[in-house]
Amino acid sequence: MNNVLHFAWLVPFFPLLGFLVNGLGRNKLSKSAVGVVGCGAVLLSFLVSVWIFLQVKGGNTYVAEYFPFINSADFKIPFAFQIDQLSSLFLLIITGIGFLIHLYSTAYMHEENSAHFARFFAYLNLFVFSMLLLVMGANYVVMFIGWEGVGLCSYLLIGYWFGNDAYNYAAKKAFVMNRIGDLGFLLAIFWMLAKLGTVSYGAVFSQAAELTTADATIIAILLFVGAMGKSAQIPLYTWLPDAMAGPTPVSALIHAATMVTAGIYMIARSNVLYSLSEVAQHLVAIVGLATALFAATIAIKQNDIKKVLAYSTVSQLGYMFLGLGVGAYTGAVFHVMTHAFFKALLFLGAGSVIHAMHHEQDIRKMGGLKKKLPITHLTFLLGCIAIAGMPPFSGFFSKDEILAAAYAHNPIYWGLGVAGAAMTAFYMFRLYATTFFGEFRGTHEQEHHVHESPSAMTIPLMVLALLSVVGGFIGIPEVFAKDAHALHHFLSPVLVTEQAHTMEHSTEYMLMGISVAIAAIAILYAINKFSKKPELGEPAGLGNVLANKWYVDELYDAVVVKPLHGLSVVLKNVVERSGIDGLVNGTGKLVHYGSRQLRLLQSGQVGAYLLAMILSIVVFMLVWFNDGTIMNLLNKIVK
Amino acid sequence: MPINYYIFLAMALFSIGVIGVLTRRNAIIIFMCIELMLNAVNLLLVAFSKMHHGAAVAADAASQVGVDGQLFVFFIMVVAAAEVSVGLAIIVMMYRNVHSVDINFLNRLKN
Numbered sequence: 001m002n003n004v005l006h007f008a009w010l011v012p013f014f015p016l017l018g019f020l021v022n023g024l025g026r027n028k029l030s031k032s033a034v035g036v037v038g039c040g041a042v043l044l045s046f047l048v049s050v051w052i053f054l055q056v057k058g059g060n061t062y063v064a065e066y067f068p069f070i071n072s073a074d075f076k077i078p079f080a081f082q083i084d085q086l087s088s089l090f091l092l093i094i095t096g097i098g099f100l101i102h103l104y105s106t107a108y109m110h111e112e113n114s115a116h117f118a119r120f121f122a123y124l125n126l127f128v129f130s131m132l133l134l135v136m137g138a139n140y141v142v143m144f145i146g147w148e149g150v151g152l153c154s155y156l157l158i159g160y161w162f163g164n165d166a167y168n169y170a171a172k173k174a175f176v177m178n179r180i181g182d183l184g185f186l187l188a189i190f191w192m193l194a195k196l197g198t199v200s201y202g203a204v205f206s207q208a209a210e211l212t213t214a215d216a217t218i219i220a221i222l223l224f225v226g227a228m229g230k231s232a233q234i235p236l237y238t239w240l241p242d243a244m245a246g247p248t249p250v251s252a253l254i255h256a257a258t259m260v261t262a263g264i265y266m267i268a269r270s271n272v273l274y275s276l277s278e279v280a281q282h283l284v285a286i287v288g289l290a291t292a293l294f295a296a297t298i299a300i301k302q303n304d305i306k307k308v309l310a311y312s313t314v315s316q317l318g319y320m321f322l323g324l325g326v327g328a329y330t331g332a333v334f335h336v337m338t339h340a341f342f343k344a345l346l347f348l349g350a351g352s353v354i355h356a357m358h359h360e361q362d363i364r365k366m367g368g369l370k371k372k373l374p375i376t377h378l379t380f381l382l383g384c385i386a387i388a389g390m391p392p393f394s395g396f397f398s399k400d401e402i403l404a405a406a407y408a409h410n411p412i413y414w415g416l417g418v419a420g421a422a423m424t425a426f427y428m429f430r431l432y433a434t435t436f437f438g439e440f441r442g443t444h445e446q447e448h449h450v451h452e453s454p455s456a457m458t459i460p461l462m463v464l465a466l467l468s469v470v471g472g473f474i475g476i477p478e479v480f481a482k483d484a485h486a487l488h489h490f491l492s493p494v495l496v497t498e499q500a501h502t503m504e505h506s507t508e509y510m511l512m513g514i515s516v517a518i519a520a521i522a523i524l525y526a527i528n529k530f531s532k533k534p535e536l537g538e539p540a541g542l543g544n545v546l547a548n549k550w551y552v553d554e555l556y557d558a559v560v561v562k563p564l565h566g567l568s569v570v571l572k573n574v575v576e577r578s579g580i581d582g583l584v585n586g587t588g589k590l591v592h593y594g595s596r597q598l599r600l601l602q603s604g605q606v607g608a609y610l611l612a613m614i615l616s617i618v619v620f621m622l623v624w625f626n627d628g629t630i631m632n633l634l635n636k637i638v639k
Numbered sequence: 640m641p642i643n644y645y646i647f648l649a650m651a652l653f654s655i656g657v658i659g660v661l662t663r664r665n666a667i668i669i670f671m672c673i674e675l676m677l678n679a680v681n682l683l684l685v686a687f688s689k690m691h692h693g694a695a696v697a698a699d700a701a702s703q704v705g706v707d708g709q710l711f712v713f714f715i716m717v718v719a720a721a722e723v724s725v726g727l728a729i730i731v732m733m734y735r736n737v738h739s740v741d742i743n744f745l746n747r748l749k750n
Contacts, residue, residue, distance in 0.1 A: 604746030611661050637646055 026118030038121035080138035107456035127153035181229015188222035220280035227263025248351030275497035285325025292318030327499030328405030388425035397472035408501030429526035437531035645686035652679035
């Protein structure tokens with residue numbers, strides 16, 4: 001066994017240990033001890049991940065089998081970890097950004113009492129553990145274990161403040177929506193088992209060519225249904241904006257940087273299956289693009305700082321799926337990485353603002369925070385520029401790679417993608433300008449208390465800001481420098497079906513120029529429009545429709561929830577109450593009534609008993625000898 | 640005498656006993672009616688015994704057929720005597736408690 005296999009299990013082990021220590025000792029440990037355990041566990045796994053990254057950098061891949069998970073006749077599923085370029089990249093993202101967010105949380109959650117503080121860190125560690133299991137698993141079953149684990153942690157953390165009913169509803173909504181997707185994933189696993197008899201990546205991908213196109217399409221689409229739920233794509237995206245009920249670090253870690261990208265990881269991992277089915281690829285691209293545009297339109301009119309970021313996340317995830325759909329797997333994974341940097345940064349920045357404003361999230365009540373929160377302001381600005389796709393920030397490289405691949409596939413995809421990018425730039429800078437420019441619009445008391453966050457919060461912001469700025473340089477497109485796309489080379493052993501697109505350099509420059517110019521115009525327009533005179537009133541017309549999220553929640557309510565609820569009411573009142581209850585109670589009532597009538601026979605009158613006895617004997621004899629013996633006897637006597 | 644006469648007498652006695660048991664309320668009279676029924680049965684047993692024994696002896700002088708019927712009668716008389724002693728004791732106790740021998744006062748256990 002290789003060294004890597006000896007140490008790989010340590011990566012998920014440390015967060016699991018942290019979860020157990022913090023979870024079991026939540027009533028005994030002090031806050032600082034909890035913070036050290038929670039952050040330390042993730043930091044240790046990050047260090048091991050870095051070491052693993054260095055091991056696989058040269059192109060080696062490993063599969064570590066630990067024990068048989070299911071072992072039944074010829075059906076075997078090992079509990080195994082896949083250590084390769086794709087999983088090691090995700091390990092770095094999860095543990096690296098995870099550590100920064102844990103560090104940030106020690107300050108952000110400091111107002112909670114120590115038992116709840118420990119509960120929070122226990123959940124976060126459990127989440128990191130599940131997420132690591134998800135990306136490290138060497139087969140779809142281990143991935144599914146992690147997949148369910150992150151869903152559970154998402155539920156627990158969205159409903160972390162369980163005293164508030166609305167938050168509990170949001171948590172339930174997230175869980176139920178995810179279950180729908182999970183069902184698709186599970187069916188895909190079953191289909192795979194039925195057709196190939198294995199779920200291990202290596203075996204599935206080497207045998208995938210034996211699948212008929214129909215089978216490959218069904219498996220790919222079912223996997224994509226799973227990804228739709230987890231990665232918040234149309235039609236299962238509505239849980240993600242509501243999931244903002246959780247504490248802000250949770251939104252940053254789970255609902256922006258890591259868990260929601262699990263779907264992208266899964267599809268990138270299964271790229272061999274998708275390459276067999278054009279239908280599935282088109283579906284992924286179209287759903288991704290539609291989600292990117294749809295969510296971007298909604299984000300334009302949201303006034304809750306976290307809601308804007310949530311819709312922005314949905315929209316960016318749409319871009320990643322567009323990339324997957326057009327075969328730009330590297331681009332999608334690249335965007336996962338840069339998005340993890342700048343979106344975690346933006347969420348943590350938003351958290352810093354919310355912290356400073358004493359839990360005010362409405363941007364209409366902020367404004368003029370530029371001077372009061374200098375570090376938050378600067379890092380937030382860098383994050384906004386990165387997400388808007390301005391060169392040479394990280395978002396530019398990854399988004400450009402996806403858009404270029406989309407153009408090679410179909411210029412219409414590219415056009416719509418650029419429109420979405422322009423909207424992204426617009427709503428991000430609307431958010432930025434409304435929050436940080438202009439006059440302060442909060443209460444006098446809030447103005448008095450506004451302060452820059454402690455260093456445990458600003459340091460992660462600065463680190464992430466740095467990554468958002470320079471993170472793109474690992475994926476420099478060929479047009480700028482030949483063979484400079486480090487990420488592409490790094491991932492090429494895993495993403496074997498990457499569809500290379502060749503384009504004239506002039507075309508590519510032109511595409512870049514157009515998208516950057518449009519985004520820049522959108523930025524300037526937004527700053528110009530909102531820095532002096534922010535939107536404070538109620539929106540009208542189309543704006544009102546957008547502010548109400550296209551009434552999708554209402555639509556789902558009318559189409560799915562209400563009919564189901566009606567059916568349940570009918571089942572409860574008719575089938576349950578009068579049917580089943582009626583049957584059970586009816587039996588009881590019948591026996592009760594019958595007994596009451598029979599009870600009258602026991603009168604206590606001895607004469608009545610005797611009469612009954614004699615009559616019974618007579619009847620009994622008549623029946624017993626009903627062949628006429630008695631009558632014959634009597635006849636004989638009379639004669 | 641033909642056997643029919645015995646049978647009709649026994650039936651009459653038995654019926655009188657049954658009707659007496661059903662219709663009277665005085666415990667002592669009911670008791671007497673029960674005795675009447677027992678004796679109706681005894682009468683029949685003796686009559687049939689005699690009939691069969693007579694027929695068997697005509698064929699074979701040493702025959703014992705039908706003798707057991709008469710033995711039954713003695714058993715019944717002994718059991719009836721025992722029954723009477725117990726029954727009368729019950730009636731005496733009943734009279735001490737309710738100062739009556741009316742069986743309708745025996746429904747005290749009803750509730």
